[in-house]
Each structure stands twice: as structure tokens, then as C-alpha cells.
Amino acid sequence: MKKIKNTLLKLLLKLLLVLVSFIAVTFVVYFFNLDMKLTAAMEPILFKFYDKVKRDQHL
Amino acid sequence: MGDKRIGTKNFGSLYTGGRVRKRREWRGIVDTAYDYSRWLYNWVTMFRVVLVKPRNIKALFRYRWMANYLAVPMMVDRHTQGLRGEHLRICHVEQDLIIEDVAKLLDKLFRGDRRIGNDTEFSKKVVLVDENEMQSIMMGFPTLVPLSREIASTYIPVLLNQRAACHYIDVAQEYGLAGDVCPMPEAEAGLSIDDDAPVLGACAVQCNTTCDGSLMGNGVISKRLELEDGIPVFQLATPLRHREDDVQEYAAQEIRNAIAFIEEKTGEKWDWTHYFECAKRVNYATKCRIEWLEMNKTPYPQVFGSNLALYTETNYMAISGRLPVFEEADRKITALAEKAYQKKKIAANEYRHRAIVWGVQSHFYMDFLVWLLNCWGIVPLTDMLSMVSTKMIAETDTPENREQAIYDIAWLTENMIMRNRTHGGYKVLLDELWEFVEEFNADMVILWEHMSCKALDGMHGQFEEKARERGIHLVWVSHDLFDPRVISRQGVRDQINSYMRTVMQEEPVDPSLETLDDAESW
Amino acid sequence: MKDLKHLSYFEDLLQDANNELVVQARGEGKKCVAYVCENTPEPLLNLEGCFSARLRAPRTSSMEMATYYLTSFLCEYSRALLERAMEGGFNFADCLIAPDGCSMINRCVENMELLHCLDQGKENFFYENMEIPMKADDNGLNLYVLQCKNHILKPLHEKFGIDVSDAAIRKSVAEHNRVCELIRAIGEFRKGDKPTITGYEFSVITLATYAAPKYLIMQKLEETLEELKTREPDEKNPFRARVVIVGSEIDDPEFIKLVESTGAFVCADRYCYGSFPGRDPIQLTEDEDALTQICRQYMYRGQCPRYMDQAKMLGRRAYVNQLAKEYKADGIIYEQVKFCDPWAYERMVGTHVLHDDYGYQVLSLDRPYNVSGVGQLRTRVQAFIESLEIKKIQGGAK
Numbered sequence: 001m002k003k004i005k006n007t008l009l010k011l012l013l014k015l016l017l018v019l020v021s022f023i024a025v026t027f028v029v030y031f032f033n034l035d036m037k038l039t040a041a042m043e044p045i046l047f048k049f050y051d052k053v054k055r056d057q058h059l
Numbered sequence: 060m061g062d063k064r065i066g067t068k069n070f071g072s073l074y075t076g077g078r079v080r081k082r083r084e085w086r087g088i089v090d091t092a093y094d095y096s097r098w099l100y101n102w103v104t105m106f107r108v109v110l111v112k113p114r115n116i117k118a119l120f121r122y123r124w125m126a127n128y129l130a131v132p133m134m135v136d137r138h139t140q141g142l143r144g145e146h147l148r149i150c151h152v153e154q155d156l157i158i159e160d161v162a163k164l165l166d167k168l169f170r171g172d173r174r175i176g177n178d179t180e181f182s183k184k185v186v187l188v189d190e191n192e193m194q195s196i197m198m199g200f201p202t203l204v205p206l207s208r209e210i211a212s213t214y215i216p217v218l219l220n221q222r223a224a225c226h227y228i229d230v231a232q233e234y235g236l237a238g239d240v241c242p243m244p245e246a247e248a249g250l251s252i253d254d255d256a257p258v259l260g261a262c263a264v265q266c267n268t269t270c271d272g273s274l275m276g277n278g279v280i281s282k283r284l285e286l287e288d289g290i291p292v293f294q295l296a297t298p299l300r301h302r303e304d305d306v307q308e309y310a311a312q313e314i315r316n317a318i319a320f321i322e323e324k325t326g327e328k329w330d331w332t333h334y335f336e337c338a339k340r341v342n343y344a345t346k347c348r349i350e351w352l353e354m355n356k357t358p359y360p361q362v363f364g365s366n367l368a369l370y371t372e373t374n375y376m377a378i379s380g381r382l383p384v385f386e387e388a389d390r391k392i393t394a395l396a397e398k399a400y401q402k403k404k405i406a407a408n409e410y411r412h413r414a415i416v417w418g419v420q421s422h423f424y425m426d427f428l429v430w431l432l433n434c435w436g437i438v439p440l441t442d443m444l445s446m447v448s449t450k451m452i453a454e455t456d457t458p459e460n461r462e463q464a465i466y467d468i469a470w471l472t473e474n475m476i477m478r479n480r481t482h483g484g485y486k487v488l489l490d491e492l493w494e495f496v497e498e499f500n501a502d503m504v505i506l507w508e509h510m511s512c513k514a515l516d517g518m519h520g521q522f523e524e525k526a527r528e529r530g531i532h533l534v535w536v537s538h539d540l541f542d543p544r545v546i547s548r549q550g551v552r553d554q555i556n557s558y559m560r561t562v563m564q565e566e567p568v569d570p571s572l573e574t575l576d577d578a579e580s581w
Numbered sequence: 582m583k584d585l586k587h588l589s590y591f592e593d594l595l596q597d598a599n600n601e602l603v604v605q606a607r608g609e610g611k612k613c614v615a616y617v618c619e620n621t622p623e624p625l626l627n628l629e630g631c632f633s634a635r636l637r638a639p640r641t642s643s644m645e646m647a648t649y650y651l652t653s654f655l656c657e658y659s660r661a662l663l664e665r666a667m668e669g670g671f672n673f674a675d676c677l678i679a680p681d682g683c684s685m686i687n688r689c690v691e692n693m694e695l696l697h698c699l700d701q702g703k704e705n706f707f708y709e710n711m712e713i714p715m716k717a718d719d720n721g722l723n724l725y726v727l728q729c730k731n732h733i734l735k736p737l738h739e740k741f742g743i744d745v746s747d748a749a750i751r752k753s754v755a756e757h758n759r760v761c762e763l764i765r766a767i768g769e770f771r772k773g774d775k776p777t778i779t780g781y782e783f784s785v786i787t788l789a790t791y792a793a794p795k796y797l798i799m800q801k802l803e804e805t806l807e808e809l810k811t812r813e814p815d816e817k818n819p820f821r822a823r824v825v826i827v828g829s830e831i832d833d834p835e836f837i838k839l840v841e842s843t844g845a846f847v848c849a850d851r852y853c854y855g856s857f858p859g860r861d862p863i864q865l866t867e868d869e870d871a872l873t874q875i876c877r878q879y880m881y882r883g884q885c886p887r888y889m890d891q892a893k894m895l896g897r898r899a900y901v902n903q904l905a906k907e908y909k910a911d912g913i914i915y916e917q918v919k920f921c922d923p924w925a926y927e928r929m930v931g932t933h934v935l936h937d938d939y940g941y942q943v944l945s946l947d948r949p950y951n952v953s954g955v956g957q958l959r960t961r962v963q964a965f966i967e968s969l970e971i972k973k974i975q976g977g978a979k
Contacts, residue, residue, distance in 0.1 A: 030095045032082050035102070039129035040078035040581075050123040055254040059234055059279065059933045235932055235945055237917070237925035239654060248926070267715055267889055271683050274715070275886060275926030278894050282930070285891055294889045296715035298724075299681045305731050306712045309724040316720065482684070484710065485691045513655055513922060517688020520650030521695055 065090075067141050067408055070433060071571025078581050079133060090143050097151045098132055101158050105131065108162035114176040118169040122255055127216035127223045128165070130581040131158060134219050137426040138365055141433045145399035146406040149362055152391050153370040156384065160373065164211050167204060171259035186321055187263035187290065190214050190247065191273055191478070195341070195379040195471040196264060196295070196317055199334035203327055208256050210377065213246045214422075217541050218369075220581045221423035221548065224541040227253060241511045242541035243422070244276025251280045258288050262324035264317055266295040269478040270514060293320040299482040301473035310469035331456055334464060338454040340380035341471075347389040348375075349449055351396060355440045356499050358410075359403050361396035364428040364439045368420065371445040376476050409568045411436035412532075415495050417443045418507030418515050419477060421538035424548045431505070434552075434572035435559050440499045443507075446491075448474040481514040489518050489525065496531060503532040505555075509540050534558045547578055582815055585782055586808055587801045591789045594798075595834070598637055598665065599673045602793040606632050607673060611794070612741045615674035615699070617662065617690060618682040619830075619853045620713045620885060622875050624753040624863065625733045626678070630743045632794035634674065635854070637832040638665035641951050650692050651685075656920040657950030658830055659689035666698035674699050676740070678733055680711040682887060683923055705740040709733065716890040717880045725876040734872075750871040758862040760795045763802040767809060768856055771848045772908055775814035780826075780847025784834040787856045791832075820846035822969040824944075825905050827851040827931065828916035829924040836952045840914065843963040844970075848908040851884065851901055852916070858882040858900075886927035897927065898934045905941060912942040912969045914962070919947045942969055 029035050065087035073080045083098075085091055105128075109115045119125045135154050142150055169175040171182035184202065188194060190209030197205040207214075216223035227249030228242050234252055236245060250256055263284055265277040281292040295317045298306035318329055348371065351362035362370075370392075378385045414431070416439045421427060428439040452467035453460035473479070480488050496504060506522060509515055526533035536554045539545035556573055559565050567573050594600040607613055612631040616623075626633035638661035647664035665671060677699055679690040690708065693699055700706035709732040714721025734745040743749075764787055770778040786805060789798060821844040826837070830853035837847050851857045863878050865871055884897050905913060915932045917924035925947075932945040944965035948958055 026099060027095055030083060030098050031085075031091075033079055036079040036130070036133050036581075042129060043078070043126055046120070046126040046129075047123075049120045050126070053121060057230070057253055059252055059282065059930060231929075235929040237919075237928075237947055239920050240922050240925050265889075271887065271922040272926070274889050275923055278886075278889065278926060279930060281891060282894070292891065294716060294891070296721070296889060298712050299687075300710060300712045303712065305727055306724065309712070309714075309720060309727075312720040312723075482681075485688075485695065508652075510652075510654055513920070514684040514688065516652040516654045517650075517659075517685060517692070519652045521692065 064143055064408055067143070067433070068569055069571040070140060070569055071573070071575055074575050074577055074580070076576040077579055080136070080580075083136060084140065086143055086147070090147055094139065094147065094151075097155055098135070101132060101135065101155055104155075104159050105162055108159070108166050112166065115166060115169050118165075118172070118175045118257075121174065122212070122257070123226060123253075124212045124216045124223060124250070124255065127220040127581075130219040133581050138369075138429060140426070140429050141407055145395045145404060146361070149392050149395045150366050152388050152395070153366050156388050157369065157373050160378075160382075161211070161215055164206060167206055168208065168211055168257045168259065171206075172257035173259060175257065182259045183261050184325065185260040186325065187260040187284075189265050189268070189277065190243075191268040191376075191475060192264065192266045192295070193268075193376055193379060193468075193472045193475045194381065195468045196314065196321075198337040198341075198379055198381060198468070199318070199329040199331065200321065200325075200327055201330055201333040203321070203325055206260070207377070209247050209250075212250055212256060213243070213541070217422045218425055221543045225544060227255070228542055239511055241270060241272040241509070242539055244270075244272045246541055248276040248279040251283050256280075258290075260290050262321060263290055263292045264295055264321065265292055266472065266475075267297055268472070268475040269481065270512065272511075291320075291324055293317055295472070297469075297472050297475075301479065301483045302487065307466060307469065310473055311465045314465050314469045314472065331461060331464075335454055335456045335460070337380035338452050338464070338467070340383065340386045342451050342454055343386055344374050344380065344389050345449055345451060347393050348445070350393060352441060352445075354396060354400055357400075359400050359405065360438060360440055361399045361404070361406075362392060363441060364432065365420075365425045368428070368442045368444050369425065371447065372476050375447055379471070407432045407436060407438075407568070409436040410438050411565070411568070412503045413438050413440055413499065413501045414503040414505050415440060415442075415492065415499060415501045416505045416507065417492050419481070419509035419512050419540065420444065420507050421509070421536070421551055422540050423543045424538070424551055427536075427548075427551060430552065430572060431555065434567050434569050435555065435565070436568045437503065437505070437555075439505065440501060441495070443480050444476050446495065447476055447479055481512065485518060485521065488515070489521055492522075493525060493529060493531075496529070501531075503534065505534050505536060508535050508537040510537055510545070511539060532558075532562070543578075548580075549575060549578065582777065582779075582812060585778075585805060585812075587805050588782055588785065590801060591785045594789045594793050595637075595785065596639055598634065598639065598670055598792065600793055602797040603634055603673055605797060606794040612675040612737075612743070613673055614737070615671060615677045616679065617677075617686050618680050619859055620680045620682050620879065620883060621678055621711070621733075622729060622879050624750065624757040624875055625729055625872070627753045627757060627795055628737065628743050628745060628749050629752065631675075631737060631741060632796070634793075635791040636662055636665075636671060636674075637792060638662050638670065638950075639833065641665065650696075651688060654920055655685045655688065656918050658832075658918050658921075659685040661950050663689050663692050663698075666693045667696060669698075671699050675703065675705070676707045676709070676736065678709045678711065680713040680728075682713065682885065683921070685921070707736050707740055709736055714880055715887055717883070717888060717893055718890070721880055722873070722877055725880055726873050729872060729876060747871050750875070751865060754863050754865055754871060754875065756795055759799060760790050760802065761860045761862040763799070763806055764790060764856050764860040765862070766806050767802070768860075770809050770812075771846075773814075775818050776846060776848070777809055777812040777814050779841060780850070781834055781838045781841050784831070784837040784847070784850060784855070787850065787860065788832060788834060788854055790860070791854055820844055822846070822911045822966050822973070823848040823909055824912045824914050824969075825849040825851060825901065825908060825910045826855075826914045826916060827901050828914075828928060829918045829921045830854055831916070833950070833952060836916075836948065839952055839955070839959055840962050843959060843966050845912075845962065845966045848910055849904045851904055853885075857904060858884055886923040898931055898939070901931065901935060902939045902941075910941075911973065912944065912965065914944045914946070914965070917947050918950055942972060
């Protein structure tokens with residue numbers, strides 16, 4: 001019983017750790033605007049793709 | 060003031076001169092945690108609805124305008140700047156719902172798109188509608204899916220990224236379109252020419268809202284849509300002089316014809332039960348909007364500025380009572396607004412002036428109203444685009460009301476956002492402005508001069524003269540709607556800055572916002 | 582060619598909106614119905630006791646006052662009209678009827694009303710704004726008829742006691758048709774390889790029929806037609822190419838003169854104030870009221886780009902092709918007065934369609950309201966004519 005309890009506790013702790021880490025990491029991403037900094041870096045790459053797409057440009 | 064406002068100074072220090080800002084705002088523990096949770100929620104929504112599906116990733120690499128959706132979280136940041144407590148929550152209720160709705164729009168567009176998902180069965184249920192179209196015409200078609208390609212490809216992208224439409228404007232001009240037309244239909248025409256619009260749908264309904272340019276731009280789009288893609292198009296002609304009794308029958312008959320067209324092309328039948336359910340929600344939205352506007356007439360306005368404008372545009376025009384989730388949002392917003400009103404909360408450090416914002420807002424700088432509040436303490440009580448129909452429509456299913464409903468749909472279509480003021484004679488644009496100034500106890504009018512909107516320009520001198528006669532401070536803010544290359548965001552701000560300093564002899568509430576390096580920003 | 586006997590008379594009529602025939606008609610006690618858009622059915626404005634005058638602002642120079650009211654982004658036509666109205670140049674009008682044809686002309690007229698430009702001291706003066714259809718169909722026709730009743734016939738009857746009966750309308754149509762038939766017959770002389778009337782002369786004569794009371798101009802038109810029957814063309818054709826001009830309003834024949842001065846003969850005129858379709862006679866039958874028939878014909882023949890249905894859009898370009906064929910045009914000039922939204926789009930699409938789908942050489946240009954002395958415009962037209970000429974030469978060598 002005690003063993004199960006310990007395992008459960010460890011599991012909970014692990015989950016909590018994962019959760020706290022997730023929140024900590026995502027909060028850092030959020031607060032320092034890292035998501036936007038990353039997507040801003042992606043923009044020029046996407047434009048290169050768009051320029052290569054074949055289009056039937058006409059009225 | 061009944062509000063402890065943490066971190067609401069020196070917002071200018073967050074700007075970098077690049078695409079994005081240095082960091083997000085510190086709003087105190089509770090509000091920052093709340094804002095963070097909404098940020099996370101929005102990312103989850105975008106992943107859940109859009110990014111987990113391979114076809115949508117394919118679309119991301121096919122359509123140039125999709126790159127702008129990288130900036131979604133930043134749009135929310137721009138509109139929530141300086142907001143705390145209930146105001147922050149009101150903004151998130153509005154913005155987050157709009158984000159979810161647009162995410163679903165993208166997903167559906169690509170599902171039916173012949174180039175991407177090519178789900179032909181789904182496509183048969185799609186009715187394409189114009190960007191500037193009241194979707195009340197779809198209130199009786201519960202099984203059909205109204206989608207606007209233009210909302211996804213031009214309207215929203217410019218809200219996200221100020222330069223989103225520039226490429227398409229240039230394409231249209233390369234094909235010989237004059238540079239002085241409104242850049243909104245110009246960009247939409249450019250997008251069609253550039254072969255950058257998803258192709259899907261059983262049929263399409265275009266309309267003549269909002270202006271001559273919009274009407275003509277539709278001609279360019281329908282040329283490709285109908286004659287090449289084989290998607291039949293109905294042009295819904297809505298009267299311009301919408302306040303006149305002798306145009307209402309014409310307007311109603313156009314609605315009857317449009318419904319018959321949709322029925323014919325999709326095989327679906329108009330459902331009166333569903334229509335009246337939607338009508339109830341339209342009325343509820345109208346009731347809420349009236350309540351918010353009533354609050355804004357007091358010293359403690361709660362739902363105002365760019366959030367009111369954006370939400371009204373979405374709910375009134377694009378939703379038109381079709382989605383129950385917006386009724387829920389209306390309820391939440393009203394509850395939050397009432398709570399804040401009871402506590403006499405204000406949404407900025409200082410309220411100095413009460414302004415009516417008139418004319419057509421600069422779309423590439425929708426959050427200008429947030430800046431106006433934070434930098435100069437000017438409260439944008441309401442704006443022209445939010446001053447739409449307040450008429451209650453028939454909502455019970457009776458034989459008489461079924462006839463009345465056609466006139467109600469026609470009325471709503473005639474009173475689509477913007478066109479209900481820019482068309483219909485000078486009274487709705489000019490005379491009613493001064494009535495609102497009085498009702499809202501405003502001391503200032505911020506008059507957006509969308510320079511290529513001929514219907515607005517044509518009243519320029521009259522606005523000036525009438526404001527002078529009434530002793531109202533009228534501040535012109537010129538811009539070119541979709542094109543920041545003509546007048547930049549700083550150019551927009553400078554028009555206010557110079558008026559406030561030279562005429563009003565005032566110093567800004569937050570001097571760090573007076574000049575911002577955001578020319579390269581999204 | 583020998584000068585047309587009445588050309589300078591017609592030219593004089595165009596020098597001032599309040600020309601001698603307008604003065605004469607008013608002196609005879611007739612009411613002047615001013616209007617500003619081709620979508621206003623002319624026969625309804627020319628009932629017994631009144632006459633129409635389509636507003637123009639010839640010899641416009643400064644438009645500063647109008648620019649203050651309308652900004653520099655509104656088309657110069659609407660600004661020139663407002664400026665002239667503020668100067669008192671349209672004080673001869675007894676009423677003004679304006680359809681909501683485009684935003685700019687609508688705002689122009691609204692400013693005239695707000696500034697009381699035309700109505701001061703005139704007890705019965707009225708401004709009427711009409712809604713007009715944007716699609717040619719039965720619903721549009723019902724609207725058109727109702728609007729003409731409410732905004733033209735009703736006020737004319739109530740304010741000026743004009744007889745607006747079916748018989749009166751039919752009488753007016755008969756007079757209108759006589760003018761149209763004369764213009765059509767005069768225009769036929771443009772079809773020959775050695776035309777006996779220039780595009781400029783024709784534009785002056787046509788324009789005069791919009792600017793002056795019809796019943797007073799009829800005789801001069803008849804005499805001109807007779808004169809043309811025996812007019813000898815020049816030994817050597819002074820023109821190197823034939824063009825159709827298509828586009829927004831042109832109420833200044835100087836533009837046609839400018840085009841012809843570069844060596845292009847303007848063989849057909851598809852613009853507001855032109856003869857196509859503005860001078861198409863109206864065919865009336867006895868089995869339906871005249872008003873409905875007039876509105877139907879105005880609506881279905883109308884080439885205004887504000888008509889938004891696909892059939893109309895396609896029809897506009899097919900109509901230009903038909904004219905070009907009938908008048909043996911080598912090329913087409915699509916023009917628009919600057920800042921005109923409807924024609925900005927129509928010009929772009931028409932230019933491509935007439936070139937790509939119909940195989941014409943097309944010049945696309947925007948122009949100011951007042952064209953005299955615009956060297957840049959001349960250069961562009963000149964280059965176009967040369968390209969037409971080169972094509973002809975190359976075609977001949979094959």
C-alpha cells in the first residue's frame with residue numbers, strides 16, 4: 001500500500017514538475033515575446049516560398 | 060480613481076524598431092497570469108483548429124497572406140495594451156472569440172479549396188460571401204457554410220500586419236488600376252489577379268456595399284470566379300439611399316432573389332425556424348450594444364475603442380446571430396462591463412477628453428484608439444463603424460413576420476457597417492455626428508480621413524464648417540486604410556500630437572508613446 | 582474640308598452653361614431642369630413647360646473652393662461643377678435632379694444643397710436625389726420607374742405644374758427621338774474611309790444637344806445634316822488611324838481635338854455625353870405606359886460601369902467591340918477623368934479584355950477635367966497612334 005502511495009506521490013510530483021516546467025518555460029516565452037520573435041524570423045523564409053509558387057496571374 | 064494601475068507607463072520603451080516588441084507588458088500578478096493564460100489558450104486554439112492539419116500547413120506555404128497569421132498574438136497585445144481587470148477580460152472575450160472564429164474560417168476555406176483540401180462534398184455546402192456583406196442573408200440556411208475569402212485573405216491580415224495588403228495593391232496597379240482608389244477593394248482585386256484566393260463553393264453572393272470601388276472590385280473578382288472557376292455569382296444590389304421609404308421594396312426583392320439563387324445553386328431550402336432563432340440573437344446583440352453605448356454616455360465608459368469597433372464589425376456583420384457562442388460572449392461582456400461600471404473603473408491612467416471617432420478607421424492601425432487613450436487620455440467613446448442599426452427585428456415565427464423578415468434582412472444589409480453612414484445622404488454622415496457628440500457629451504471629434512474614400516472626402520468642408528459653428532474640437536487624421544506607405548503609423552500619430560500640442564497646449568499622459576519606432580512592426 | 586456653317590454657333594453654345602438658348606428658353610417661361618448624370622432619363626426632363634440642361638463647367642481653371650469642400654481626391658468633374666455652382670454659374674437652374682450614380686457626384690450635389698448654391702431666392706427650387714438600379718432586371722426596372730415618378734415627375738408637377746401624363750411623356754420622347762435621329766444621321770458620316778465630319782465637330786454638335794434646349798437646337802441640326810450630305814472630304818485624308826474613345830464623362834471637345842491633332846480620327850464616342858448610347862432613340866409601343874418603356878431602355882442600354890451584374894459587365898466590352906467593328910476602328914482609347922472610381926476599374930478591365938480577348942490595340946489613360954495644354958497627354962496619344970500606324974504597315978507587308 002505504502003509502495004503504491006509512494007509511486008503515486010512520485011508520479012504526482014513528476015506531473016507537477018512537468019507542469020511547473022511547462023508553465024515556467026511558456027511564461028518565459030510569453031513574457032519575453034519569444035513566440036513573436038520566432039515567427040518574425042520565419043516570415044522571410046515563407047516569402048521565399050511564396051515567390052516560387054507558380055501562379056496564373058491575370059485579370 | 061478606483062483602479063490600481065500597475066505598469067501602465069512608458070509603453071514606448073517596449074518598441075524595438077523591428078517587427079515585434081521587446082517583451083510583453085507586466086500587468087501585476089493576477090492580470091499578467093490571466094493574460095498569459097489567454098495567450099496560451101489562443102496558441103492552443105490555433106494549433107487545434109489550424110496547425111495540426113497537414114492541409115492547412117500546405118496552405119501556409121501556398122498563400123502569401125497566410126504569413127500574416129504568424130502575428131496573431133501580437134495583434135492581441137496591441138489591443139490589450141494598458142488594460143487591467145475587467146477591461147482586459149472584456150478585450151479577451153472579444154479578441155479570443157474572433158481568433159477562434161477566424162481560425163475556423165481558415166480551416167473551412169482550405170478544406171474546400173480545390174488546390175488544398177479539395178473536399179468536394181463540403182465545397183457544395185459553401186456559399187462565398189463578400190468581405191463587406193451582412194451575413195443576415197444566411198440566417199435561414201443552417202446547413203450551408205457562408206465563407207468570406209476576402210475576410211481571411213485581406214481584411215484580417217491587415218489587422219495583423221500593417222503591410223499585408225501592399226503586395227496585392229501593387230499587383231492591381233501593375234495591371235493598370237489607378238492608385239487613388241480605395242486600397243481595400245484594390246487589394247482584393249489584386250489578390251484575385253495574383254491567383255492567391257482559395258477556390259471553392261457552390262455559389263457566391265457579392266454585394267455593392269460599401270462603395271463604388273468595392274462594387275467595381277467585385278467585378279474583377281467575379282470575372283475569375285464565375286467565368287473561369289465556374290462558381291455562379293449573384294450580385295446583391297442594395298440601395299444607397301437606405302433611409303428612403305421608396306427603396307425598401309427594391310431592397311426586399313433583392314433579398315428574395317438572393318435567397319432563391321442560393322436555394323437553386325445549393326439545393327437547400329430556407330429554414331424559417333432557424334432564421335427566427337438567429338433573429339433573437341441579433342436582437343440580443345443589439346440590446347447589449349445599446350447598453351454598452353448607454354454606459355459610454357456616462358463618465359465611466361466600459362466597452363469602447365478599437366475593441367468595440369472590431370467586435371461590432373464581427374458580431375453585427377459576419378455573425379448576424381448565426382452562432383450562439385457570440386450570444387454567450389455578449390452576455391459575458393455585459394456582465395463584466397456592469398461590474399466595472401459599478402466600481403467606476405477607468406481603462407487608462409487618465410481621462411482628459413471624450414471623443415467621438417468618426418469616418419473610416421485606418422485598418423492598418425486599428426489599435427490607434429488604444430494609443431489615443433494611453434498617450435493623450437482621449438477616450439474614444441464610440442466610432443462610426445459601431446453606430447449601426449439599433450432597430451429590433453421580428454423574432455417570432457408568424458406569417459406576417461415571415462414577410463417582415465425579408466424587409467428586416469434588407470434593412471440590415473442596407474445598414475451594413477460603414478455604408479450605413481457613408482451612403483444614404485449627408486444626414487447620416489454629417490448631421491447625426493453632431494447628435495452623437497451631444498448625446499455622448501463629447502468635447503472632441505477624431506475624424507479619420509480615409510483619403511481614397513470619396514464618400515467621406517466629399518463632406519470634408521462641411522465637417523469643418525459645422526464643427527467650427529458648434530465649437531467642437533475636430534482633429535483630422537488622414538490615412539490610406541490598407542497602405543501604410545502613404546501615411547505611416549507615426550504619420551497618423553503626428554496629426555494628433557501636433558493638434559494636442561499646438562491647439563490644445565497639452566502634454567501627453569505617456570510621453571514615451573508620442574513618437575514610436577514601429578514603421579517596420581507588424 | 583470646308584468649315585461647317587454652324588460649327589462656331591455650336592461651339593459658342595458650349596462656352597457657358599448658361600448659353601443663349603438656355604437664356605431664350607427661360608425667357609419663354611420654361612423651367613430649367615438641371616441634371617448631372619446620364620442615368621437621368623432626359624425625355625422626362627423635357628416635358629412641355631421645362632427643358633433639361635446637363636451641367637458642365639466649361640473653361641474651368643481654379644477649383645480651390647470646391648477642393649476645400651470635396652478635397653483633392655474627388656474627381657475634377659464634381660469639383661468643377663461645385664466650384665461653378667458656388668460662383669453662381671448655375672443660377673439659371675430651377676431645380677436639380679441627381680441620381681446616386683456615384684459617390685462623388687452625389688457629394689457634389691449635396692454640397693450645392695448645403696451651401697444653397699442654386700436655390701437662393703427661388704421659392705419653388707428643389708433638389709432631388711434618385712436611387713437608380715445597379716442591375717438590369719425586373720426589380721431594377723420597378724425601382725427606376727418608381728424613382729422617376731417620385732423624384733422627377735411628382736416634383737415637376739407639384740412645383741411647376743408640368744403635365745406629366747403619358748401623352749405628355751410621349752410627346753417629349755418624340756422630340757427627343759428627333760434629336761437622336763439627327764445625331765445618329767450626322768454620326769453616320771464618320772463611317773467612310775474619307776469621313777466628311779471630324780470627331781471634334783461631331784463631339785461639339787452632340788454635346789450641344791445635352792447643353793441646350795432641344796426644341797431650340799433642332800433647326801441647326803437639320804441644316805448641318807443637309808450640309809454634310811454634300812460636304813466634300815479633303816483630297817488627302819489627314820488622319821492616320823481610327824480610334825473609338827471609351828470612358829467616363831467628356832464634356833470638353835478639346836480632348837477630342839487633342840486626340841485628332843495627333844493624327845487619329847475619333848470615329849466613335851462611347852462616353853458619358855457622347856452619342857453612344859446617349860443618343861439612341863427610344864422606341865415606344867402603345868401597349869405599355871411610356872415611363873416604363875423609357876426606364877427599361879435606359880436601363881438595358883446603359884453602359885455605366887456602376888451596373889454590376891455579369892451580363893452588363895460583359896455587355897460593356899462587347900458593345901465597345903461592336904462599335905469598333907462598325908466604325909472600322911484600328912484602336913481603342915480607354916480614358917477616365919482622374920479620381921473616378923467606377924471608371925478606374927472599368928478602364929483597367931476593359932483595356933485588358935479588348936486587347937486580350939478581342940485583339941485591339943488599346944491605350945489606357947487618365948486625364949484631368951480640363952485638358953487644354955496638357956502636353957503629356959498629347960505625347961501618350963501620339964505614341965499610341967504611331968504604334969497603330971506601325972501595326973498597319975507591318976500588317977500590309979504580310
